[in-house]
Amino acid sequence: MNIKEGKINNSQLMFLVASFMLGTSTFIHFMDTIAFHDSWLAILTAFVICIPFVLCYSALAKRFQGKDLIQINDIIYGSFLGKIISILYIVYFFLLLSLNLKGLGDFYVGYVMPETPKPVFIIIFALVCAYTVGHGLEPMARISHLTVTYAIFVITGTFLLLYSEVDFTNFLPIFELPIKDFIQSVHIVAAIPFCEVMVFLMVMPSLNNFGEVNKYMLLGFALGALCLLVISVRDTSVLGTSSFISNNAAYQTVRIIEIGEFFTRIEIVVAMGITICLFIKICVLYYITLASIAQLLKLKSYKTLIIPIGGIAIIIAFIAYDSIVSHNYSAKNYHVFYTIPYQFIIPPVSLLIAKLRRLPKRKGRELI
Amino acid sequence: MKKRMIILFKILISTVILFNLTGCWNANELNTLPIVVGIGIDKAPSDEEVQVVAQIIKPQELQGSLGSSDGGGEAYWNLTSTGETIFDAIREMTHESSGRLYTAHNQIIVIGNKIASEGVQKYLDFFMRAHETRPNTLIVISSNTSTEILDTKPELTRIPAESITRLSEAQEIQSHSKKVTFQDFTNYLMSKTTSPVAPLITSLKDKETSTLKIEGMAIFKGDQMVGQLDESESRGLLWVTGDIKTGALVVPYKNEVVTLEIINAKRKITPKIQGDNIYIHVEIKEEGKIVEQTSKENLATLQDFEELKKVQNEAIKSEILSALNKAQELNTDIFGFGEEIHKKYKEEWKEISSNWDKIFPSIEVEIEIQSSIDSTGKISHPAVPQSLE
Amino acid sequence: MIILVVSIYIIIALYQVPNLIKRECMRDLSAFCFFYTIALVLSILYVLDVKIPSPISGMELILDKLQLHY
């Protein structure tokens, strides 16, 4: 375990997971154009569907205590097949990193400072992330509860301030959309924010105590999902139909707040929340990409790769999509499919094989 | 330690390099920023283009108003330009203004009568799309041109746009009209059946002075203005949409009139489908109080109160009916009955929504009003000589 | 712009390579060089406005073939 520095405890893992999921709050409105006012239902369904998968991830981590995904692959699939799967995973992590960096750039260019070129945001953000990752996992784990607290504070605060605008009849009639659309939207929610927590298979080896990893992983997952649900409910109930044409309904909703003449125009608070949650998410992805590459190549430290990998990720973020339209289209129609093996197939299969072959073979306790 | 220092140094260097290379992009100094507070949209004389009026504040003149009562000139500047689209026209203004117009503080969009009757959708798209404009911006429809409205010098404030905003917000005191934000308007526009409404504003011209007045509401069919509601019809609409805050209700009673103030009003709309018939059941609960009476009689008796309640019910009902008649006449569902049906009967909705234009004019609306009178104010009897009683 | 990009990369290399040589991590060094070269080439291509094919479009092509999309 020479590449991993620092230990995190269970509650830090929980907050990291929640924060990681909240980083997606900007992009969850992807599926609003499919699910419309039933998006809350899609989120709820996806949450229920994803619980077994999340448990599967944590069970895998618990079974192979202190081993990360790359090592697990090696053990289960042998060194050749395992390496190939690991490389596929690294590509996936890498894409996630790039896409999230791009998402941040899109958000700032679209909503906060439209005249500034996108690369500026991405590069500066990546620099701060690189600095954080250079300090290892600990600093981000330590500030994750602050970001979650902040996010919860903002979400409840805006909900209360918007209370007079909330109209729950916007959700009626319940479940109006065709079943195919519903499945697609559930799939989007499951694949994009929810089951991305799979990447924590690279973080969980740094835990200092594996006893209650299932519980905390699930708690973090539930906290993140709950926040996303509340955001979605807030936006739909406040904005009504116009939230479905909005590219970023969460931001648009907060722009409505107007209490008195003075307590208004507080959307920067939301922008800050989005930024810091995305910060944690990108840092985790960055760390994971680096750690998995370092583990695969058996390097002494992942820190030497921080800058080259960051550089590649930034360029990929620039060139990934031509436009926000192709981004949305691809995310809705393709992204959800190529993530299936990573999220829904390989981890359960790994767990199954591990159980059948009674891996890991060392005399370690059989926990499950 | 050393390493940390180097990273810090690197970040600093790259920041400085970036800064030098590209400069500050979004930077605008406050004192060079033309702040737009109101936008008016009209048909250009050439009829193919759109004419946009932007009201820009002059901060230095506003400053003058803080110190002395008579600041030099106007505190605003109305800039007019034409273009094929709104954005085009606004950017055209750069030829005359000192900088890029800053519309984030735009408070009101005044739409000229001609534009409104032709269709507003294509002109509002820019305001939905632009990142600066806010969903709270108010929309008013001018009975004439918007330039005229924005040119009317207000008495209480120094900026017309501000005075229109306040005027529009003050409508809830009498509930003869309501403020319509951009957000509401968009939601109505996007609905299959519901038609948008917006307050209608006119400029009353005297020989010397001119003032602004909100006269009822403009009603749309789709995105085209098709008619207008007068004041009592507007209130009839607001009863059904649940936007009544307060207001005066003058009811005839025993050959004299009693003025009741609306304190509290709630509404409930329940659609019913029985066979092929569609009913809308509107239930209104109202609470009023006697604020004025012209008769010399003592109305603070149980029988009178019962009577008054009935009269009050009638008054409310007639307001609602007048609005309903107007709406059915023009075939515009300003009440949102369609959406109510949609929310309750999602299976039947597909069929109904395609035939809505045929259904709505003949839809049956049952109005049930439960009003109450809460108090008689500070006095119970009117102050009359004892002998007359 | 290209001078800037290249000089930034040179500074990074000047900082990291001696460090790695000193610590005698040849494995790390080769990995670093590999990714560093990719990053450098990509950055230069990007700065020179060369159209770099997006890896995602490749993935989409495969999914198209497999009919795996909504």
Next chain:
Amino acid sequence: MFNYLKKIIHYKKAITKHTNNLDDEKDQGVSLTSHLDENLNMLKNILGNSNDIIIKLLNIGNNHDYKGALVYIDGLVDKTMLYESIMRPLQNEMSCSKDCSNLTVLDRINERLLSSTNIDNVSKIKLLIDNILTGNTVLLLDGSNQALAIPLQKWEKRSIEQPVTESVVRGPHQGFTETISTNITLLRRIIKNPDLRMESYTIGDQTNTNVCIVYMKDIVNPKLITEINTRLDRIKTDAILESGYIEAFIEDAPYSIFATVGNCEKPDKVASKILEGRAAIFVDGSPFVLTVPLLFIENFQSTEDYYSRPYFSSMTRLLRFVSYFITILSPGIYVALTTYHQELIPTQLLFTMAAGQYGIPFPSAIETLIMLIIFDILREAGIRLPKPVGSAVSIVGALVLGESAVSAGLISPFMVIIVALTAISSFVISSQTDSAAILRYFFLLLAGLFGAFGLIMGFLFILVYLASLRSFGTPYLLPISPLSMSGMKDTFIRAPIWAMLKRPKTIGKYNLNRQTESYMKPTENNRNINDE
């Protein structure tokens, strides 16, 4: 890089050499001879003929049998005591019996005549000189190759006063002075416990400053003491003039703008920190006592918080946090709002601000920068000047900058408010004034470059930096991150004393319990105390 490495290696070699030399000298120190004249000559050679070094020749015994000499430094020695307890007994009461050898004469003087305690026998010339320099009086006797070092120090010192840096309304008004022994006494008087331990050091080749580590043996983490020991041992310097020197040598992050070693001037504060499991480092010649480890949160805690009622203390504590954020962020936020995010300013306020900015020649980032620099100049001028002049400076500053600059149209009135707010808030957190001043410029730069995005990035950067910082093994941001719920009782709020059952988790982990819970409940009898 290579050069740097070479330098390190050289440095390490030099250190080992140096220490060897020192040890050698100690071993080969020149011993005293049994001739008084030779010894005195040696002393004179080493000490030179400074006029504060007094060599008093005297004949000892009522028969003037022995020749001897007292050597001391004028001004460091209590002269009355010297006369009363040394000179007089030596000259008058020494009865002499010829039968005892010279060596035992010295012993007899030591045992019988001198009433002073702590007398040392010294035989090496280097030790002798050390003793003289620290203020001891040395008695040399002809025919003896040993000398007596008699501690009779007394020098001019400041009396115990209320400290200037941390004045309180409620609580003890004592402050430390420059004398280490007084300071330690002050602490002893508060903690009357045998577990209070001290370890002495002498650091500084030229100054030979006394440094003392003080800690509670049962509470402190033993590793902390070993760590302090190794860090203190590493110091090879010629002078320690103030505790700041020690701080610079032992701190964890020498390049950081945040202090990782605390300092304070009040005995009660040091006592409370020691009782939480920290260690204090006393340095002779400085009223500022260092405490390690330091947490970021300590900058927001004041001793008075614990002496007043919890509600008020909690409120002031929150106010301190608010002021800290105001002082580091408000110029940045102002610049970000006025140059990038005008849409976030409420409309009416924007009009007023735009009116205020009308005709101002500078961009607001430059305007803010100028005003901040002027404020820092004024502050520095105000601190260094004598009090009457200082107030004049502030009047000039306030009038010229506040009034005239605005009416001349050089700066906007809002700017004055922002700078005044920043300045006032910066004085609330007095211990972080230095870091806040730098952070303010840092955030101003970021806001000027990237607006809110820059501010958020800067904030995250500082947060990550703080989260990665450690002070003597303790995470700097404790108890905020890593989160410690019991620590939260004394972070943003100050819980009642009886509710703070535990010491800070990481610092006092060897003896976590501060008190038991039962103390907080009034007994049945007490409740009805007035009924009878």
